Amino acid sequence: MKRMLSACLMLACGLVLAASSPSTAVLPNASPHQSVGTVNCASSTCHGAVAPWTGSTVQQNEYTTWSRLDKHAKAYAVLLNAQSRSIAAKLGLKQGAENAPECLDCHSHNPPPALRGERHMLSDGVGCEACHGPADKWIRSHTVPGTTHAENVANGMYPTEKPVEQAKLCLSCHVGDNSRFVSHRIMGAGHPRLSFELDTFAQLAPAHYKIDDDWHKRKGDYDSVRLWAIGQALASKNQLDALADPKRGRDGLFPELALFDCHACHHPMSEKKWTPRLGVGPGRMRLNDSNLLMLRAIVRATDPNGANAFSDQVTQLHQAVAGNAAAHGADPLALASSLSATIQRYIGKLEQQRFTPALQRAVLAGLIDEAKRQQFSDYAGAEQAYMAISSLSSSLAKQGALGGAAGVADMNRKLAALRVTLANEEAFKPDLFAKGLQGLSRTITPQVN
Template sequence: MVFGWLAPPAMAQDVHLGVKSCGSSGCHGQVASSSSPVLLNEYVTWQKYDSHATAYKVLMEPRSQRIAKNLGLPNAHEAKICLDCHADNVAAELRGPQFVLADGVGCEACHGAGAAPWMGLHIGGSPHDQNVQNGLRPLEDPIVRAGVCLQCHLGDDSQFATHRIMGAGHPRISFEMDSFTDFQPAHFVIDDDYRERKKVVDGVRTWAIGQALMVERRMDLLISTKYATDGLFPELAFFDCHACHQPMSSALPDKNGDFPTAWTPRPGTGLGPGVPKFNDANMLMLEIALDMAGPEMVEAMSQNILAIHKGSQTSRAAMVEAAKKTKATARAAVNALAAKEMDAATMKKAMEGLIARGVDGYFVDYEAAEQSTMALGSIIEAMRVAGYIDGAGYKRMSAMMEDVYNAVADDERFVPSKYVAAVRELSAAL
């Protein structure tokens, strides 16, 4: 399977025409799906059900205005730092007559500028690959999709949710590409026509490639001198929020004499209590994913994780050196995972790896537990779609996952021992 590398943003200097250019009743704005191979109600689905459509409106809410005030900004809905992720914030000269910033994250923010050559060809019924050659982003490709999604759901050197922004009141940013794709209302149907026009990538490959690109992007941010320090402190957005943000009362025993939410050691890090811990959740997921591609890559990733933690307690130079090696491993992982055949045995191996690590206490940090839970859900769904488990098996496995989902339902009430117990029960049942 051949994947393409996105040079984001593609056709960056083309004018954005606005969502209305896609949403007419003769195009993608039909109220109900049609007999056409394409649904043609994509605009309506986006407008009514997709949270990207309300991303700008969020900036008008009291919480957003309070965040802006805390950051010393006049308001949120005009601040570039907010608009870059909450809207299709292209330069003024690239906004067509029907472009409306208040439309939020619209069609062109993801699919590419409407004034690029692909739009006319697309209206004329040109093949998908020809549209891609002329500027349409092939979002069915997980590498391309990750390049688009991570622009906001993680950031880059030009836009990044720093610790200062979160300290001002911005919620913690969580993302896993396959799960978040599934969370959004689908405006496409994978049928025979779709498969003829586009490549279809299973959820396990999408999850694994997404993790590799998350690690690569995070390493880029870590290496960047722009986010090296914030005064006396390192940029704390790179670290695990929950390692520090716990109530002091968590060190007190509950009615059973247990310490359910106090610091819990994780094998292998060498970090004790009271130490800000680098957020390595995506690295842990990639370590599991790489077990599908080859043990030598697993060992490299394991060493990278240890080097990052050691570097964080030594010097910035040591951390940057470890980040460069980790980035190289992550880039190699994308190619290896893209080439790997995701058969039933491979998917099962990934699931068993996640469960085994969960039982052994490697995911006692909330974000690692959250990422692991989403990964398990993605793998189970991918096995169903591929026909590796039948309807009854899928229903049984989904029911067994309920306790795991419940264990990570609230990050502020996360109890590591409950998560480990839920995964242990899942392991025994499987």
């Protein structure tokens, strides 16, 4: 919770429904194609211009933006710093972090050696091909006038414009998936806790592309709220899949601790902070439910008829994880798998979902309701709620649905106050956060023009 909290109400977005078709694109790190290297994109007549070109469909200065401003370009360099050296030493990685697949898989584009072209360099960090896919089969053809985006994708370009595919890509490194993961062992050695929200981070990354009319024409629609919602659903699913996977969900006698709320364990014993919010007794482990909390509010607003069943499924999982009598001995891993399947169905629905201002307000109201029911007593949940509110309200502001300049100023003031309550993770006071959130009720009620 450092820079991500600076997201404010000035972000750009469109709002029409995407004509997306389900796709089974392979992530760049699992592609069968060869990676040619970021340097191939860097010429000043390709993507290395110093300023955006006028009259071109794309900016042409993407490489310049990435190399100068984007943290992804520095992701490999991080592996050489003192923090990484200390992590590697504690983990016993003798070859050093910069040579360890455990680190390179996320801090660089690390395809198998046979698929690295002559100019591919691990030291380029998270370069163009880490997100846009190995370019061997499209590097030449994609510059030929008349080539369509669909043709590029057929040649191995990754469809970053599709919300579900974009979410899969970003979350694979920022939350972890079955190909890469920051385990509690890595965190115990000093890796920062991963905290991510797709829409906020998409806005935070220095923009090397512009969602304009021309983009819509070539790539379809863009809805920042839908991106947020899909990000929440997929993050929940990734977490449940990791929990249910015998290879990733176990560590000796224990489950993988990175899937649980960090401060369930990491807080002073004198601090009595147990609350009954999950329906499980004191002294139990609790899953990190920050994404599931967001998803519950999304389901309640978009699928009122299915909301209770979804909520029950989440509660059953919590109770089974805690070994509660109410769970009647249900297998938590089987419940995690079935909840994951439910979420997969919701992802399909969300892909087609149009988030009208009324629906966005309903989600916001749902989050405020969760605050009334003391559901944000864990820091990670509160942090997600903050990013959600910031994301939803900036979308409402953009549509003029937040009561004009005065409404936007009011929201910005309240968001700033809410943010103060999140400044120090270790000293987080849930009551202050909940109070601040409830103070938003009036700001989001429909404005009569």
